[in-house]
Amino acid sequence: MSDVSAGAAATAKPSKRTYRGSQRPTWCAGCGDYSVLAALDKALISYGRPEEEITVVSGIGCSSRFPFFMNTYGFHSVHGRALAVATGLKLARPDITVIATGGDGDALAIGGNHFFHAMRRNVDLTYILMDNQIYGMTKGQAAPTSELGMKTKSTPYGTFEPPVDPIWAALTMGATFVAQTASHDPNHMTEMFLLGLQHRGMSFINCLSPCVTFNAGMDREYFKAHSRPLPENYDPTDYEAALKLVLQARRESFFPLGVIHVRHEPTLAERIGEIREIALKKSAHRTSVEEIIRQFL
Amino acid sequence: MSDVSAGAAATAKPSKRTYRGSQRPTWCAGCGDYSVLAALDKALISYGRPEEEITVVSGIGCSSRFPFFMNTYGFHSVHGRALAVATGLKLARPDITVIATGGDGDALAIGGNHFFHAMRRNVDLTYILMDNQIYGMTKGQAAPTSELGMKTKSTPYGTFEPPVDPIWAALTMGATFVAQTASHDPNHMTEMFLLGLQHRGMSFINCLSPCVTFNAGMDREYFKAHSRPLPENYDPTDYEAALKLVLQARRESFFPLGVIHVRHEPTLAERIGEIREIALKKSAHRTSVEEIIRQFL
Amino acid sequence: MSDSQQSLTIRFEGDSGDGIISMGKLFSRVAARLGYQVYTFSTFLAVVRGGQVTFQARVSNAPLLSQGNEPDILVALNRQAVADNAPKVPNGALIIHPPFGGTCEEIPRHARTLEVDFKEIAEGEAGTARSKNIAATGVLLGLLNLDLETAEKSVDELFASKGADVAEANRNALRGGYEEGQKHRQLLDDRFFPPADTTARLLLSGNEAVALGALTAGVRFFAGYPITPASEIMEWLAGQLPKVGGLMIQAEDEIASLAMCIGAAYGGVKSMTATSGPGLSLMIELLGLAGMAELPVVVVDVQRAGPSTGMPTKEAQGDLVLAAYGSHGEIPRVVIAPQTVADCFTQTIKAVNIAHKFQIPVIVLSSQSLSHRMQTIEPPDFEKLEIFEEKFWNPETGPHPFKRYPETEDGMPVPRAIPGIPQGMYRCGGLEHNEFGDPDFAPAMRSRMVARRLKRMEAIAKAFRGTTFKYDSGAETHLGLMSWGATAPVALETIRELESEGLKFRALLPHVLWPMPTVAIRSFLASGIRTLFIPELNATAQFAEMLRAHFTKELLENNIEVVSITKDDGLPFSPAEIRAGVFEYLNQRHQEVSK
Amino acid sequence: MSDSQQSLTIRFEGDSGDGIISMGKLFSRVAARLGYQVYTFSTFLAVVRGGQVTFQARVSNAPLLSQGNEPDILVALNRQAVADNAPKVPNGALIIHPPFGGTCEEIPRHARTLEVDFKEIAEGEAGTARSKNIAATGVLLGLLNLDLETAEKSVDELFASKGADVAEANRNALRGGYEEGQKHRQLLDDRFFPPADTTARLLLSGNEAVALGALTAGVRFFAGYPITPASEIMEWLAGQLPKVGGLMIQAEDEIASLAMCIGAAYGGVKSMTATSGPGLSLMIELLGLAGMAELPVVVVDVQRAGPSTGMPTKEAQGDLVLAAYGSHGEIPRVVIAPQTVADCFTQTIKAVNIAHKFQIPVIVLSSQSLSHRMQTIEPPDFEKLEIFEEKFWNPETGPHPFKRYPETEDGMPVPRAIPGIPQGMYRCGGLEHNEFGDPDFAPAMRSRMVARRLKRMEAIAKAFRGTTFKYDSGAETHLGLMSWGATAPVALETIRELESEGLKFRALLPHVLWPMPTVAIRSFLASGIRTLFIPELNATAQFAEMLRAHFTKELLENNIEVVSITKDDGLPFSPAEIRAGVFEYLNQRHQEVSK
Ligand SMILES: Cc1ncc(C[n+]2csc(CCOP(=O)(O)OP(=O)(O)O)c2C)c(N)n1
Ligand SMILES: Cc1ncc(C[n+]2csc(CCOP(=O)(O)OP(=O)(O)O)c2C)c(N)n1
Ligand code: SF4
Numbered sequence A, B: 001m002s003d004v005s006a007g008a009a010a011t012a013k014p015s016k017r018t019y020r021g022s023q024r025p026t027w028c029a030g031c032g033d034y035s036v037l038a039a040l041d042k043a044l045i046s047y048g049r050p051e052e053e054i055t056v057v058s059g060i061g062c063s064s065r066f067p068f069f070m071n072t073y074g075f076h077s078v079h080g081r082a083l084a085v086a087t088g089l090k091l092a093r094p095d096i097t098v099i100a101t102g103g104d105g106d107a108l109a110i111g112g113n114h115f116f117h118a119m120r121r122n123v124d125l126t127y128i129l130m131d132n133q134i135y136g137m138t139k140g141q142a143a144p145t146s147e148l149g150m151k152t153k154s155t156p157y158g159t160f161e162p163p164v165d166p167i168w169a170a171l172t173m174g175a176t177f178v179a180q181t182a183s184h185d186p187n188h189m190t191e192m193f194l195l196g197l198q199h200r201g202m203s204f205i206n207c208l209s210p211c212v213t214f215n216a217g218m219d220r221e222y223f224k225a226h227s228r229p230l231p232e233n234y235d236p237t238d239y240e241a242a243l244k245l246v247l248q249a250r251r252e253s254f255f256p257l258g259v260i261h262v263r264h265e266p267t268l269a270e271r272i273g274e275i276r277e278i279a280l281k282k283s284a285h286r287t288s289v290e291e292i293i294r295q296f297l
Numbered sequence C, D: 001m002s003d004s005q006q007s008l009t010i011r012f013e014g015d016s017g018d019g020i021i022s023m024g025k026l027f028s029r030v031a032a033r034l035g036y037q038v039y040t041f042s043t044f045l046a047v048v049r050g051g052q053v054t055f056q057a058r059v060s061n062a063p064l065l066s067q068g069n070e071p072d073i074l075v076a077l078n079r080q081a082v083a084d085n086a087p088k089v090p091n092g093a094l095i096i097h098p099p100f101g102g103t104c105e106e107i108p109r110h111a112r113t114l115e116v117d118f119k120e121i122a123e124g125e126a127g128t129a130r131s132k133n134i135a136a137t138g139v140l141l142g143l144l145n146l147d148l149e150t151a152e153k154s155v156d157e158l159f160a161s162k163g164a165d166v167a168e169a170n171r172n173a174l175r176g177g178y179e180e181g182q183k184h185r186q187l188l189d190d191r192f193f194p195p196a197d198t199t200a201r202l203l204l205s206g207n208e209a210v211a212l213g214a215l216t217a218g219v220r221f222f223a224g225y226p227i228t229p230a231s232e233i234m235e236w237l238a239g240q241l242p243k244v245g246g247l248m249i250q251a252e253d254e255i256a257s258l259a260m261c262i263g264a265a266y267g268g269v270k271s272m273t274a275t276s277g278p279g280l281s282l283m284i285e286l287l288g289l290a291g292m293a294e295l296p297v298v299v300v301d302v303q304r305a306g307p308s309t310g311m312p313t314k315e316a317q318g319d320l321v322l323a324a325y326g327s328h329g330e331i332p333r334v335v336i337a338p339q340t341v342a343d344c345f346t347q348t349i350k351a352v353n354i355a356h357k358f359q360i361p362v363i364v365l366s367s368q369s370l371s372h373r374m375q376t377i378e379p380p381d382f383e384k385l386e387i388f389e390e391k392f393w394n395p396e397t398g399p400h401p402f403k404r405y406p407e408t409e410d411g412m413p414v415p416r417a418i419p420g421i422p423q424g425m426y427r428c429g430g431l432e433h434n435e436f437g438d439p440d441f442a443p444a445m446r447s448r449m450v451a452r453r454l455k456r457m458e459a460i461a462k463a464f465r466g467t468t469f470k471y472d473s474g475a476e477t478h479l480g481l482m483s484w485g486a487t488a489p490v491a492l493e494t495i496r497e498l499e500s501e502g503l504k505f506r507a508l509l510p511h512v513l514w515p516m517p518t519v520a521i522r523s524f525l526a527s528g529i530r531t532l533f534i535p536e537l538n539a540t541a542q543f544a545e546m547l548r549a550h551f552t553k554e555l556l557e558n559n560i561e562v563v564s565i566t567k568d569d570g571l572p573f574s575p576a577e578i579r580a581g582v583f584e585y586l587n588q589r590h591q592e593v594s595k
């Protein structure tokens, strides 16, 4: 909302470490999230907005600790609600770059409904999901992304629910930018984050980010071995091709890395802008509360 | 759970009106839900299970009043939770036929997360969604299915969120039976319901069922004019073809009627059955609580 | 009612297709414009589908406290309406009704009647029987000799969206009815009274008043989810917010509604959501987050009869303990309950002010009867309205480094930073934290932060001192009364009535229920009362329970017996019911004493 | 502690990678098998990543009420462990530590030490330094001369899943350490005491005991969502339920968890979920549904420090008011709080029984310290355990027609029908309804149904009469104490200690907190006490507040002052802290009196 004075924007070009917070990350040694943090820092440096114009919103989980390790505004909300909080913030403050981060459980179990609706609304957010196929923070229960049959603390005989594929979910629910990357490839991650930040609309980026402590089987090497770059001639603007690719990847058990899909569509804020135009036209000019009240006389 | 004695099943063949409750529906005259009710009654007569072995679970909404109008067990739960309640019931009592009913708001707004997860779990339920593209019960606000730009009580200048297509959602989230039908075609509805009831796994049936009071624009005639039967050579077992069809329908603004997709996959209960086998194998035979306790000695 | 106050209660009743609500609203609007005080009540049906609909309008020359009892005038649009009301109408009541083809046995002897063929007038004047409700309203206006021009203008507005033709047809129907009514003016000459002045007043429902209050207070972000009886708040704001640069978004559920508001609040934009009991229950986790993160957000709960889905269209005051205690762990928060439609406006403004002044969540407890009732309120004086505008932390003036959650002597929060302000970057959330907002679980820090949040509650209580509404007949008395929300004015009307019969009361009717207004309650409890009546619309006497928990000592010291008068049938209290509750106790006591 | 009771407190501390928890568990398991009573406490870290880890085990020859104070024996695996504990260990404490290369200044004069190279033993005996924790445990067992064979068996079990090689290596490490320990037996000869008997006891954590209680009570459906500190309940049941034909499903969130349980409950299967504060907050709407639909379901809330995310690994008793009042509108429900690990087992069984007997939701309020603490409990006697099995409505014996919600004289529910039972078909849900379950909003019906639900609460309260735990020194005294949950045994230990110093108390430590045990509380309040201490782990004195609200009259009549002793720093009470609270008040009073 334009009424809010956002303070003068600092104009100095951000240097290295600008977006890194003073708090040391509390992740386990070897956790994939470290390199995600480093890559986001790099991407933000290229993106170039002053740190006070950026807000990182998360839910709860190891990956959701992100805001604490960054030198930006940050909101570590409650489990599953990152996207709803981020949507409210972005709608109220379209002048701010809002990044949401979180884990696969946060996004797709408890947060599934907000995920669903944020994708279809095409809110102008960048959502970075750290997909470790496990609940890290609560010490190793099944995530909605855990492979069928995977043994975890909550599924001692193996899971019995077919998993969700985050990129399939984002793609089919309506995200206008869908990418996948992995923490073993920092440059690729940085590139994807930057593209996501630059995209107008909902940018969803799934990061394969191993939990070395509670899902040791899916480590860096595992993700590396199962990842594939996109085919040379792949056209991310072709929605049906994207659907096919993701289905193929599921069938053949590989992780496609790269921009799976991108298209341009009005963002939620832009559509609300149109509504505002209509509303203003109806009342001929920007109304005051006093005028509105008069209709009850 | 087999421990529960389910009473002796009545064996008499159900006659006409068997599944109709004694309460008269309280819907507006002309509401599409009347014919949905009649069609379900017919489908159940063909299906032939005694009424006490059937439970209808719903959320809140005009369409969610369903259980009260049927002579079966019924659970009119709370808004959005029909599928979660139905999942619990079905897992605990696999011997019961569980039908879930509700509106588009109930299913896809507040209930979206349970929808998402019930579809992927492939619970053996039949879910009948009465899609009127509006909130009927609360008198006319936008539903997640309302067309972009549609004026409703809550969107006086038109909605600004792209709608959800229920069959697309069910299809991409993992339902193993997806059909669409319309209340203007009672025979087709009956057929779809019967197929859904017979399918093992999550059967999702979207019924175009007009709200004559709060969405007068989308009446019987509108739905009729915009519906199309499936192409002659359509193969519902071809998943990619189904995706294509639904995308085409959205592009060309028509409603495909018929079985959009069907495939066979183990149900949640079947997968849990396998887990139980493993668990029993581990303890060599069915354990008693006493034996389990001994491990703490 | 004071001695010089006069009032007239008119009931409109007919089939759900008859346009009863439009009649009632039209009449009320005209009366309000002419300077009358108006107070309405309408019953909504449980299910969408038809049946009888009732709308009652009470007009007066002085402010009204309740919807009154049985009608002085019944405008019946069908026979059922006569049958429904006949046994109850007072002596000399006037029943206006259409011809029923033959005599109507239902009409009681003690009532007067006027038969008018509304349909014929409508068909003749407007060319369609559908305008018969407007014709009937015209008859009533004519009978009362209220200004025709004002009425015509109101009809025009009512049908503006339907096109000029429809408006004209209805204007004609109105005029036809009006002429007919004028012919029978003598029927009501004895009941007629002029308004006290000719100030045009705002005619608003409780929900409209809440929405208007929010807009006035500066709310520019509203996220909500439809639910009876709160939906009109979001519907109205959906139309108005875009005009002032704000927006209303219908969220996927109540959890998302509050989460979005919290996001907007973090961004520095005044935000609000509105719901009813089921929605409040769903918001409890996020309410805790707002409390822990100290973010200003207003949640309006238009109470309806619970538990669970309960009776969505019925009245209750059953959510108080949830509003006051709902959250795992302990958060600072404020609960405010408006008592009248005018309160819905002013208390909502207060709620927004408090939320931002104290940086906490505020719950406004309205209720079904209040939400749909229309009542006249004085046009607000924008010069005098206090609207609190937060001053955010300023990097130039500091203090540096920016501390989001410092301990302060008075328990007040410091100006916060919001995204966009350089050097103010901080992280907020639900974890226990230190002054900067960073997670900190050290036992000593934890204890300090808990104390800091509780101290806020004291600061809030202090800020309200002297604002609690007291009613004092001036006489010595042992009888006291406390009440809240929509029940409070009915209780006040009751004790005023009882006063004329010699029973004197002292009353305290707080708007702010949490934190409890300690100083006011203490002095009230020490004012000599021995019996304290507390009428409220729930089964477990929630307010009385909170009072006993927090003022045990004072009740003990002053030897006060708390007498709860509760009701849980889904309908608001009438003065007669509160009166009955008072006498039941007094008679019982009398018997005990005489034994 | 009684005179003949002896106890020994051992603390294990080291780096998070040192396997401290395994050491503690191994030692505790061995002691429990040999007949000792064991009570443990371990601190979990706020974040996943490393730091110091502590595990404390207290062993005794009689039942224990608290974790004790500072350790008699410290088994330190690194230097930090010595530094952390040195200033606090009591006179004559024994510190067992590895060589630090040079003298270790941190070791206090008043302690005795034993230096053992655990690593060397492990490398020598097991071929890997990783077994150093087992070697160290061996040293301790050898010092205490506890049975080696029992210890070897325990090691085998501990490493069973890791393969025979690993188990053997660790057995060797254990034996190596044991031999070393035996050499120094004289160091502990003076502290050694045999167990009271050699009954092997169950060694369980609170979470395990809850899970075991559920299984024993017949719970066969569990839906849950992970959350600290409750996750172990679902994890354990995930492994065990399939073995008895039940199942545990991890739901998409807490709302779905409870919804699934409610579905299963409607189907007639005993069902349960477990969560912590944030989850309970999310379940509030569905809790209301269970109350309105009268479905038996058990919700375990393992409380942690709130509000909001708060401090997930820390102790608190801050969810009581939410458990008792959380719901819009008013539902019947029961809140039970176990006090010990043994209670976690028996009270969970009771909760399941109550839920089914009274057809209502029951909330079990555990807490973090209880959940992760391990304690010995007597092996349950399955013959004597009362397990309530619902009898469902029988179409052959009727009554006909089947009424799901009839009014009964005693407020008790009637047998219900479940899907599959012919002629029992009914509809349930959250709307207000008549006896058959069909929606009915008629004011009179509504009032009857509200009264019917409240009457259930009376029936429940009646059923518990005479079961509330009372402690009475027998002597005349003005001092009373009430407490609940994990604080209660600590409070009991405190007053027993004070008793030996001449301060006598009467105490009431209820397990059932809602409905409040009226009869027991009334007679307790009338027993002559004038000062009532209520220690609890929250900031607003939640239990005390509920007590004041519901027993205002009794407190007044007996002239009792309620003195809350609260603490909110995330740690359990120690007896010393409660003692301090008591004396603070008494000294203050004394000063006032002498002024
Ligand atoms: C309402 C609620 N339910 C449960 C939890 C407990 N919880 C914290 S994080 C988490 C899941 C973490 O998994 P994920 O989102 O995948 O993040 P990761 O730790 O793997 O990065 C859960 C269940 C909570 N904090 N709040
Ligand atoms: C928690 C909660 N939020 C909101 C409501 C109010 N409510 C009742 S029905 C409904 C939506 C009805 O729309 P839909 O599901 O499409 O059903 P329809 O009436 O159109 O058949 C809403 C929002 C409620 N009962 N509970
Ligand atoms: S538990 Fe897993 S996800 Fe969490 S910090 Fe450790 S490695 Fe990372």
Ligand code: SF4
Pocket: B026, B027, B028, B030, B031, B032, B033, B062, B063, B132, B136, B137, B210, B211, B212, B213, B214, C048
């Ligand atoms: S409001 Fe609409 S959906 Fe509801 S009963 Fe009427 S026509 Fe049907």
Ligand SMILES: [Mg+2]
Pocket: A061, A103, A104, A105, A130, A131, A132, A133, A134, A135, A136, A143
């Ligand atoms: Mg994860």
Ligand SMILES: [Mg+2]
Pocket: B061, B103, B104, B105, B130, B131, B132, B133, B134, B135, B136, B143
């Ligand atoms: Mg609908």
